Amino acid sequence: MGRYVARRLLQMIPVFLGSTLLVFLMMYALPGDPVRALAGEQAVDQAQIAQVKKDLGLDLPIWQQYWNYLSGLFQGDFGTQIATQRPVADVIADAFPITVRLALFAFAFTVIVGISMGVFAGLKADTLRDRGLLVLTLLLISVPSFVLGFLAQYFFAHELGWVEPNVSAVAASQELILPAVVLGSLSLAYVARLTRTSVAENLRSDYMRTAVAKGLPKRRIIGVHLMRNSMIPVVTFLGTDIGTLMGGAVVTEGIFNVQGVGYNVFQALKSREGSTVVGIVTLIVVVYLVSSLIVDLLYAVLDPRIRYA
Amino acid sequence: MTIIDKTADVPAPRGSTENSGPLLDVRDLHVEFKTRDGVVKAVNGVNYSVSAGETLAVLGESGSGKSVTAQAIMGILDMPPGRIPQGEILFRGEDMLTMGYEERRKIRGQKIAMIFQDALSSLNPVLTVGYQLAEMFRVHQGLSKKDAKAKAIELMDRVRIPAAKERVNDYPHQFSGGMRQRIMIAMALALEPDLIIADEPTTALDVTVQAQVMDLLAELQREYNMGLILITHDLGVVADVADKIAVMYAGRIVETAPVHELYKRPAHPYTRGLLDSIPRLDQKGQELYAIKGLPPNLLKIPTGCAFNPRCPKAQDICRTDVPPLLSVTERDGGELPGRHSACHFWKEQIHG
Numbered sequence: 312m313g314r315y316v317a318r319r320l321l322q323m324i325p326v327f328l329g330s331t332l333l334v335f336l337m338m339y340a341l342p343g344d345p346v347r348a349l350a351g352e353q354a355v356d357q358a359q360i361a362q363v364k365k366d367l368g369l370d371l372p373i374w375q376q377y378w379n380y381l382s383g384l385f386q387g388d389f390g391t392q393i394a395t396q397r398p399v400a401d402v403i404a405d406a407f408p409i410t411v412r413l414a415l416f417a418f419a420f421t422v423i424v425g426i427s428m429g430v431f432a433g434l435k436a437d438t439l440r441d442r443g444l445l446v447l448t449l450l451l452i453s454v455p456s457f458v459l460g461f462l463a464q465y466f467f468a469h470e471l472g473w474v475e476p477n478v479s480a481v482a483a484s485q486e487l488i489l490p491a492v493v494l495g496s497l498s499l500a501y502v503a504r505l506t507r508t509s510v511a512e513n514l515r516s517d518y519m520r521t522a523v524a525k526g527l528p529k530r531r532i533i534g535v536h537l538m539r540n541s542m543i544p545v546v547t548f549l550g551t552d553i554g555t556l557m558g559g560a561v562v563t564e565g566i567f568n569v570q571g572v573g574y575n576v577f578q579a580l581k582s583r584e585g586s587t588v589v590g591i592v593t594l595i596v597v598v599y600l601v602s603s604l605i606v607d608l609l610y611a612v613l614d615p616r617i618r619y620a
Numbered sequence: 621m622t623i624i625d626k627t628a629d630v631p632a633p634r635g636s637t638e639n640s641g642p643l644l645d646v647r648d649l650h651v652e653f654k655t656r657d658g659v660v661k662a663v664n665g666v667n668y669s670v671s672a673g674e675t676l677a678v679l680g681e682s683g684s685g686k687s688v689t690a691q692a693i694m695g696i697l698d699m700p701p702g703r704i705p706q707g708e709i710l711f712r713g714e715d716m717l718t719m720g721y722e723e724r725r726k727i728r729g730q731k732i733a734m735i736f737q738d739a740l741s742s743l744n745p746v747l748t749v750g751y752q753l754a755e756m757f758r759v760h761q762g763l764s765k766k767d768a769k770a771k772a773i774e775l776m777d778r779v780r781i782p783a784a785k786e787r788v789n790d791y792p793h794q795f796s797g798g799m800r801q802r803i804m805i806a807m808a809l810a811l812e813p814d815l816i817i818a819d820e821p822t823t824a825l826d827v828t829v830q831a832q833v834m835d836l837l838a839e840l841q842r843e844y845n846m847g848l849i850l851i852t853h854d855l856g857v858v859a860d861v862a863d864k865i866a867v868m869y870a871g872r873i874v875e876t877a878p879v880h881e882l883y884k885r886p887a888h889p890y891t892r893g894l895l896d897s898i899p900r901l902d903q904k905g906q907e908l909y910a911i912k913g914l915p916p917n918l919l920k921i922p923t924g925c926a927f928n929p930r931c932p933k934a935q936d937i938c939r940t941d942v943p944p945l946l947s948v949t950e951r952d953g954g955e956l957p958g959r960h961s962a963c964h965f966w967k968e969q970i971h972g
Contacts, residue, residue, distance in 0.1 A: 515698075517741040523696045524736075525807065526729030527759055539746045614746055615791045 315619035338585040345583040390586030410571035414556035416491030425499040429506020436511035448500035460566040477568040490567040509541040550606025554599035642669035649707035664871040670847040677862035685871035733808035737820040739800035743792040750788035756810040775806040798829035815847040870926035887961035887970040
């Protein structure tokens with residue numbers, strides 16, 4: 312177990328280096344120039360641009376730029392945004408907590424509502440309520456999140472006036488509820504379907520018959536014998552899902568003006584802020600790796616047939 | 621000829637003061653399943669009874685309705701699609717089919733317990749065997765976690781699982797097939813029920829382990845003076861442990877008899893066929909007898925005697941009239957207790 316964890320952590324190093332390099336190269340390959348973009352539509356002196364580039368080290372060969380970036384990173388320097396002169400570390404420190412809160416709300420919504428819906432339908436598979444759930448989840452899966460986001464914004468903010476259409480810069484918790492519901496609704500649909508199938512399948516298994524034959528109360532049969540087994544595939548999905556949620560949601564954060572990770576990545580991409588994009592994406596990759604490690608370990612807790620060596 | 625009846629010399633059944641009749645009495649039980657293709661009539665009027673300390677073997681091919689009958693007794697049929705349109709299942713004189721869910725639940729596990737065929741899939745894979753055994757005491761007797769665990773270890777010792785104390789926290793997949801089946805037996809025995817239904821308890825095991833498991837079951841049954849319904853298609857297993865046999869075919873009982881009587885003089889051509897298809901040492905090198913044809917489709921049970929398309933002695937009457945389960949007598953009319961046959965020509969079969 313300990314060796315397994317150590318191996319997984321060591322594996323993160325090449326993944327980390329590879330992903331930073333890949334994103335770095337992609338930023339380099341993109342057309343556009345962050346220094347030229349500073350001037351907007353105005354005419355600028357080419358010599359001046361060259362000077363700024365030289366100051367920022369952007370005139371060096373790509374491999375040297377990458378080396379400079381990496382060595383900075385290991386000293387805790389994420390670089391500086393060119394346009395705002397803000398350190399990238401500050402940008403991340405501002406955006407990440409907002410995204411974490413948004414992700415946790417969305418995750419809680421997904422888990423609580425999704426699993427309850429799945430169990431509710433799975434216990435009575437192929438009945439009206441089961442069919443109803445399948446239709447509803449199909450709808451959630453097929454409607455793109457920007458449609459759902461705008462619909463929710465229009466309905467709850469403009470028509471009913473329950474919430475403000477835009478989330479303020481501080482992003483208070485109650486402001487994040489609606490974006491979280493919109494963000495979580497896709498995973499909710501998947502979780503509900505996965506739970507439903509898993510519950511319906513395990514319901515027919517031999518050990519469930521044994522549990523009934525033992526004379527256990529219904530609550531115990533479902534709560535202990537059915538749920539433990541049915542949750543195994545769902546937990547796997549939820550683990551990758553929380554990684555994705557933590558990575559920020561460009562569309563949802565954009566619609567509701569949530570100034571989280573996704574929003575900042577999008578802004579940085581538009582202005583070709585290489586170090587910001589690489590910094591945030593690398594962070595997302597690490598979060599994703601850690602969360603999938605936690606899921607794999609949790610998997611062994613839920614299913615004793617799985618052993619790590 | 622004398623009839624060997626082991627029930628005579630066993631101690632009086634527990635709780636016999638409240639009821640002198642049999643422990644379990646199944647009367648005219650019918651079970652059917654609604655499927656896309658029509659109604660499958662799995663059980664069509666089964667009657668049998670078991671007393672305390674007695675072992676009834678229910679014999680039959682796959683699809684003969686023996687397991688479905690057991691599941692109906694246990695109340696673990698999937699309903700729907702299953703349905704019990706007719707019949708009674710009396711436990712100590714009370715019809716379990718008319719009881720409420722709670723009342724029935726309290727009988728399950730505590731008064732009637734069941735041992736399943738495949739212990740690996742019948743035990744919950746994600747819970748330790750200790751937990752699954754202790755659960756019986758915690759739920760039915762309200763014991764604390766610790767006391768229940770101690771009882772679980774005791775039970776595992778009882779069914780002779782080596783190093784029970786160390787193995788109590790192991791999971792089912794960590795045990796061998798024979799040990800798993802012992803755990804199933806321990807779980808059924810936990811609350812010392814009055815009746816145990818064992819549904820092909822040794823089918824999934826290899827032959828040497830089969831004998832051990834059957835011996836253990838028979839020993840524990842004697843000790844606790846339990847009734848035992850042994851469902852099997854293995855005639856070898858039956859001969860050693862059963863007191864009486866009921867042979868099922870297409871959802872009906874076609875013959876009942878005390879165990880040794882049946883082997884000596886079967887009164888139904890189907891039973892004859894089953895006995896003839898046991899390999900015998902003295903017929904080495906000869907071709908083994910097999911009953912011709914296939915078990916009937918339960919969606920379309922043949923008219924008359926269900927066995928008629930496969931029966932070597934079928935006459936016209938077999939194709940039109942359903943033979944009732946009648947008492948079988950000696951040639952001179954002398955009574956043969958416990959013997960019944962559902963064949964129009966039982967006389968020819970037994971005396972011919």
